[in-house]
Amino acid sequence: MAIITLLTDFGLEDPFVGQMHGVILSRCPEAKIVDLTHGVQPQDVRQASFLLARSYEWFPPGSVHVAVVDPGVGSERAGIVVEAQGHVFVAPDNGLCTPLFSGARVHRIDMGIAPRSRTFHGRDLFAPVGAEIASGRVAPAEVGPPHEPVKLPPAAKGRVMVVDHFGNLITDLEADGAVAVEIAGRRIPVRGTYSDVAVGELLALTSSFDTLEIACREGNASALLSARVGAEVRVV
Template sequence: MAPSPSGVITLLTDFGLRDPFVGVMHGVILSRFPAGRVVDLSHGVAPQALDEAAFWLERSYRWFPPGSVHVAVVDPEVGTARAALVVAAHERFFVAPDNGLLGEIAHTLDAEVRHVDLERVGLGPPSRTFHGRDVFAPVAAELAAGRLPLDGVGPQGGARRLTPAAGPRVVSVDRFGNLITDIEASALAAFARPVVVVAGRELPIAGTYAEVPDQEAVALVSSFDTLEIAVRNGNASSVLGVQRGAGVFLREAAPNNRLA
């Protein structure tokens, strides 16, 4: 059963804020649904980084009310024959290109996946480079306004999944230079004295940033329940020379290791 729309729409893109793309999406949504409440979740996803967008979407939607509409546009295949999706899952709607971004959400037990039929939803041919404006924003507005029922979106279908990474990695670098990994906090339970290894360095796991001396590197559980690597009052990405995509792993501290 589709959720009842709440009027809240979030936007997650790799557009940045220098250009007018985000503002134009706001304009399209508000032109169709003036009472809509649009929240910019983030426009700082690394260009074409589907895994980063999926990571943040999967960890952010639950903080919004049931019936909210979550638009994610990271779209390297824009203008091709790839489908546009609406997924109803977790009491919310998700709108995105079918490029793997919604793969995990679309394959949850309660999910219903619809492929957008442009004619059925009343849209003309979109531009070849800006489906955020021409497809995803108007569909999101109509869903949020309660004017577009799920069965009116288009036929049911499948959703692509991202190719799994070779191993745990840094999936995002935040504005503080903290390294956000995809290692779930629950993985710590498998170790008596776990340490994190990144760029050849073994780091202790602490409860807060302040548990190590100034400018020292440390790992901790982030507010999104994955492991994060930080430098107290510093930039971990710069200090450690680590960027998005770098490998990272947990292991047991050596018996003579005093870090843990």
């Protein structure tokens, strides 16, 4: 079975995601499409990079991951295909795939596909390429020449990367024996699980992303702390 995942900042209010599904199914009818998330913060390449790097491993080897957070759409930026860890990634060359580059093979997309729109390469370029690879008609190395990709510049760690459905604040900080974190002027203890504190109390713990998460037991830490994606966090 051909598995294709989609990660974008398109949201679900508009038909953009559905159009990508249609393009993929037209070229690879047997594809199993998994919508990893379409809730990336608009134009937040670093958040998309974090989510992709922390999610692909849960899929079978050989899966094709199409990731489109593309502030430079319509410009001269390249599209790339990355082979890493037994998976294939199709994305704009804007640093989104930075965590995957170690030991990876990277190729610039040069398949003669002329995007119909200068504003929607997700539908017109990346979805078709992902489908062609998933179908087996095109090997990743056949999409174009080897390419030196753009990498995200190093950033100091200590940021809320995701606010999940429950209002938990997922950070980019490793636990590494931390005993407390500080955010919005509050010192919050690190605990093992939600039940280690009383209902309504704040705690930090290791999230399912293997990084520190700030939560409120049976509550909403984001609302309680007025903290959003990008908020600064530090280990204390």
